[in-house]
Amino acid sequence: MTTRTQPAEGEWVAHMRRIRDDADTAAFAELFGHFAPRVKGFLMRSGADETLAEECTQEVMATLWRKSALFDPARASVATWIFTIARNRRIDALRRQRRPEPEDLHWGPEPERDQEDVIALQQESEVLARALAELPEKQRLLIERAYFGDLTHSEIAAETGLPLGTIKSRIRLALERLRHAMSRGGE
Amino acid sequence: MNIRHHLSDDILMAYSAGELPEAFGLVVATHVSMCDECRARMESFEAVGGAVLAGADSVAMGKDSLAATMALIKSGTQHDKAPAPTRRAGIFPGPLAAYAGGGPESLKWRRVGGGVRQAILPSSEEASARLLHIPAGAAVPDHGHRGLEMTLVLQGAFRDEAAQFGPGDVEIATDADEHTPVAEPGEDCICLAATDAPLRFNALLPRLAQPFFRI
Structure with a gap:
């Protein structure tokens, strides 16, 4: 890079x-x-x-x-x-x-x-x-994998040895941190 | 529209990531078309996807790839086959109208007992989507399900052990929930339901009927 x-x-x-x-x-x-x-x-x-x-x-x-x-x-x-x-x-x-895509909010180009x-x-x-x-690495990797779609939750569970509940709560924690960072405007 | 029951983060994130089976995606797209709050949350999950893409490791493109892309643009070949957004048809928001081929009148409804009628919608095999028409005051046969079930109300209302659900509300149930939805009096209830496993009805007769009705 x-x-x-x-x-x-x-x-x-x-x-x-x-x-x-x-x-x-x-x-x-x-x-x-x-x-x-x-x-x-x-x-x-x-x-x-x-x-x-x-x-x-x-x-x-x-x-x-x-x-x-x-x-x-x-x-x-x-x-x-x-x-x-x-x-x-x-x-x-x-x-x-x-x-399936949601209805668009507006029809045609907007000013x-x-x-x-x-x-x-x-x-x-x-x-x-x-x-x-800046997320802790484990949380960031789970978010990335969720978006890459390279593995489903249960496959991640099998690979990392973490129970599904732990994976879901880690993702939830990561989202909380992102929300917190957004609400502080990145201070 | 006064929506009280919304989509969960898990589901909105999976939809934004493109990882939700088509039948559930249809429920999400239909709900988001009715619910500005969930639309805003969906857009924020798409923004996370944008940040993931922006931070993704690069893989070098082939050496003539820019020229090949310009040629693709000039040839006018369309690879984004997404159909033009469909307009709402009666009580069906655009995405549902696209799958139903119009409003409720354009579907083949079949009786499934107790006055309840259903129409199966086409989708990939991982999960199935169908519309349910429940006469006012009638119950959907008692059922549990082996996986996730999402039910979105389009008209009327139903009540089960958990709460009351009106137009735009979505109920998310897992296999732990055995519930008996009953349509509220007044107006017939029409809802869109998606399950990732066939429903199992608790009474003997409906269970025998399942293979015929694809419930």
Whole structure:
């Protein structure tokens, strides 16, 4: 891993605008360079082999381009939005299931949201990322595995030797800590 | 809508992670379409997923992958086959209307005894989803279940040993719970139920009937 500084969330939001408004391939290339390897890593942790993960990642990034008008920076960070696209691709390609989606809150594109909402969400995303990184390792690993979907609860129980109840309470504790960090605004 | 019984963190997190069997996912998506509070919690669990992705170990992409992706974009091939969001149909919120092919009138309801009718919805095999129509004042035959059961009220209300459930409320029961839901007087009760194991009815006759009715 290199240690060069990554663009902050606000810059990724600006990249998304350039893709949406100007079909800006340079902005897309930068976003691709940052997120595609993470999506690929995520899909491989979820059980895809490298060929399938590579193929699905390209499809996820193509979906990002095509659906860029639907991205709402007041409701989700760029990473969260990409996560939902990658998750849906995983359900479709790896589990071969449909995913029932909730009704959307609004119909059609919205006028630009209040800039304050967008900035507040970016700050919260950064606090959340820090809080996740600072969790005790055992709790953080369980949260990650729950999202990678690499193992079910009972498989984690078999592998770690921890009873299911302990795993569930560790995840609950991790969520409590994340909530606490969020309510303090990352002090 | 005054919703008093909500989804648990376990279930919202599993749904946000994409790990919930389809039948339960349908109950979650339908409830979230009715409940702003659970929608907000779902979005916060998706944000945790975003943070996990942002912190995930990178795996290098193939050397021509950006060019291949640009070609994919230009070809216009769609890989995100998610159907366009369906509008609500009568008492069915959008996701349920998509599975039912419309409102309650578009389903084939079958009698399962005691005046209760049900309609099975298509889903993956790990769990099953069905709609129940319970006449006002009638009881659903006494049943326990071997796994998780989620029941979401769409119209009317029912009461069991635990509490009363009205429109938008969801009851989450495990195999430890033996319960007898009874529809409240007044309006017929229509609910969406998902189970990850077939129900077992406690009376002999309904048990014999199970293979026929796929309960």
